[in-house]
Amino acid sequence: MKTNSSRAQQIPFTSWLAIIGILLLAANLRGPFTSLAPLLEQIMESLQLSTTITGLLSSLPLLTFAFISPLALPLLKYLQLKKSICFALFAILVGIGLRSAGHIALLCLGTVFIGIGVAIGNVLLPVAVKQSYPYRIAIVTSLYTFSMGFGSTLTSSLMVPLSHLNPSSLQGWQFALLFNLCLTIPALIFWLLKPSSSNAQSQSSSLPLAKVLRSKIAWQVTLALGFNSITFYAFAAWLPKILIDSGLAEAKAGYIYGLLQFATIWPGLVLIPLLAKLKSSQILILCTALGTVSAVIGLMLAPEFAVIWTILFGFCNCATFVITLSFIGLRTNNSHEAAALSAMSQSLGYLIATVGPPILGMVHAFTHSWNWALGVVVATGLVCAVFSGFAARDRKL
Structure with missing residues (x-):
């Protein structure tokens, strides 16, 4: 009886450690990247960058995601989960x-390093969830999606106010970008001190990559995730600049951009429990995907209601992302196939997404109109x- 009682007390403690680690990791997988956009105007002026170069800078993390994501699985095999996340x-x-x-x-090099870390974290996060909560994947997925949105909302909304503090010898935008360390340092310390799990390595062996690459449904999931990503990152990378050029003050544009990130918090909490009850999510995902398109068209036609269109875009686009992310588990037969599909969809999906920000920058540079650029996002x-x-x-690999 005493042994059983001690085990009952130990299980909740280890579960709390696991969920805290997952949420801390998730909080760092969007904010360090999206926090750059509110400061683009300041960075362009400070470093004398063109819109095309700035668009390429916004795509560097996505390009890194594409090439680094497949390497997360062999890294997991040799370092195991804890060391890989660290x-x-x-x-x-x-x-x-x-x-x-x-x-x-150094701006470009640092962006690449951030892309490497986020790419590996994106692939490992579902592995951590599956390892610690194999029977509560939907609930934990909703929570870590919430954490990702919270992290990006916090950092993005504070970038412009922090940039006006301008302490010591740093320029304002440099000081603001350093604020991202407030999320990264606690997460790294926690994972360094967190006890290791003994079964992390088994998750990475015998991955059926060839089978996944030959699957039609795998490509459909990958392309859905890829075009969802290109829509979000192209829109998010230029939204503050679009708003400023339409006549809004920099601070207000920064706050509206923060609303975009804030809107991405809620779909996971709203949709994941709903998905568990629905027999088919086809109508739901079509509604959210078309809601994203409607939001962009609304911004083009009535920019004075930018707050409404931004919130609608953030919610619908992230809802589409959450549902598509659930397909990684729903369309596979076991954890090995799910890991392989996760690596494939994130690698190729983000490779597709890399073209978004520079294309919008080039279209704007050529046409001198953001409506033409937003038309690309609609497409x-x-x-x-x-x-x-x-x-x-309802198909399987």
Whole structure:
């Protein structure tokens, strides 16, 4: 009886450790990247960057996601879960420091380091959930999606106010970008001190990558995720600049951008429990994908209601992302296939997404109109809706 009682007390403690670690990791997987956009105007003026170069800078993390994501699985095999996650968080920490140094080369290098850490973290996060909560994946997925949105909302909304503090010899935007360390340092310390799990390595062996690459449904999930990502990152990268050019003050544009990140908090909490009850999510994902398109069209036609369109875009786009993310588990037969599909969809999906920000920058530079650039976002949103509908059919690999 005494042994059983001690085990009953130990299980909740280890469960709390696992969920805290997952949420701390998730909080660092969006904020360090999205926090750059509110400061683009200041960075462009400080470093004399063109809109095309700035668009390429916004795509560097996405390009890094594409090439680094497949490497997360062999890293997991040799380092196991805890050390792999610590590696990811340390890469993000180094990237934040380099990006804030005030030089274009270090800005790019730091952005690449952040991309490496986020790419590895994105792949490992579902592994951590599956390992610690194999029977509560939907609930924990909703929680870590919430944490990702919270982290990006906190950092993005504070960037412009922090940049006006301008302490010591740093420029304002450099000091603001360093604020991301407030999320990364606690997460890294927690994972360094967290006890290791003994079964992390088994998750990475015998991955059926060839089978996944030959699967039609795997490609549908990948393309749905890819065009969802290109829609979000292209829109998010230029939203503050679009709002400023439409006549809004920099601070107000920054707060509206913060609302975009705030709107991404809620879909996980709202939709994941709903998905558990629905027999088919096809109609739901089509509604959210088309809601994203409607929000962009609304911003083009009635920019004075930018707050409404931004919130609608953030909620619908993230809702589409959450549902598509659930397909990684729903369309696979076991954890090995799910891990392989996760690596494939995030690698190729983010490779697709890399073209978004620079294309919008080039379209604006050529046409001198943000409406033409937003038209590209509308087109990618419609393609996302098509592949999302296909991926939502009840099919297995």
